[in-house]
Amino acid sequence: MTRISSLKLGAAALAALTALAAAPVAAEDWRGWNIHPPTYPNGIALDAFAEKVAEATDGRVTPTVYHNAVLGDQPDAIEQTRNGALDFGNFNMGPMGPIVPATNILSLPFIFSSVDQMHKVMDGEIGQRFSDALAEEGLVALAWFDSGARSLYNTKKPVKTPADVQGMKVRVMNNQLYVDMIGALGGNATPMAFGEVYQSLKTGVIDGAENNYPSYESTNHYEVAGYYSITEHLIIPECLCVSTASWEALSAEDQEAVKQAAVEAAQMQRELWAERETASLAKVREAGAEINEVDDKAAFQSAMDPVYAGFIEKNPDLKSWIDDIKAVK
């Protein structure tokens, strides 16, 4: 080969290499978990997140959201996201507690005085502490979704006082704190997957469950458990969390784009959430559900003293977190 042609070849190879470098690197096809239908506020916001991420990263990250828990139950999905089998998900802090103990604080009944106060806490320094705790367990919490307040509902009668819960079989999410919570009211708690609750209510395997209006409505639980009592015993935030493994595979620039998309998605979710709460309440009322205020919320609250005492005994280092949350007005 003459010197000239070898030079030419070198230039061609260089051009080919440059073209390759300019072409998008193999895209990260992210898989995301959602327990709710795509039309639920969280589903809509997650799809918007996916779209924004694909756009803002020029297709370097292309997320797909799998709705309706088709990729598994929540505790499994959290594990899969931690170990990188899934890339992201919208997780409630209830089933997160057994995996990331500090997040159990968010499952203490009546820990927040209102949804607004919960937002203040989670968007501030204390929220960052929870994010740090999640980060230690392989999850990057990018933003916080709303999940309203959870109240008790059942197939038998309106709950007005703690005594009305006596002997009731109540489904709870997978967390010992909720078993203790229902136990403190004299009921029997059964941890069970979200998707099994409708049938269990219908067949009398359980008498009741607890959730916010949108979930009470979207699952059709109101059709089989028509007494909804406004106990508002839990206000639990939910994260939009990314697997640390997926996160670390991104450039700093793409991380920033993903973070921004998550913050925008959370903003959207909170707006949709507020609308859906009103719409769900109207829908279940119209369908005949009986919604009642409880006689004395303080009675439910003080019944939780042993739950707090037990928690603090097991987690003395987290006592100050409880005080810090209560101090946010």
Ligand code: BDP
């Ligand atoms: C809904 C939460 C969801 C929970 C579900 C439940 O958004 O993450 O899995 O309650 O009760 O409100 O299991």
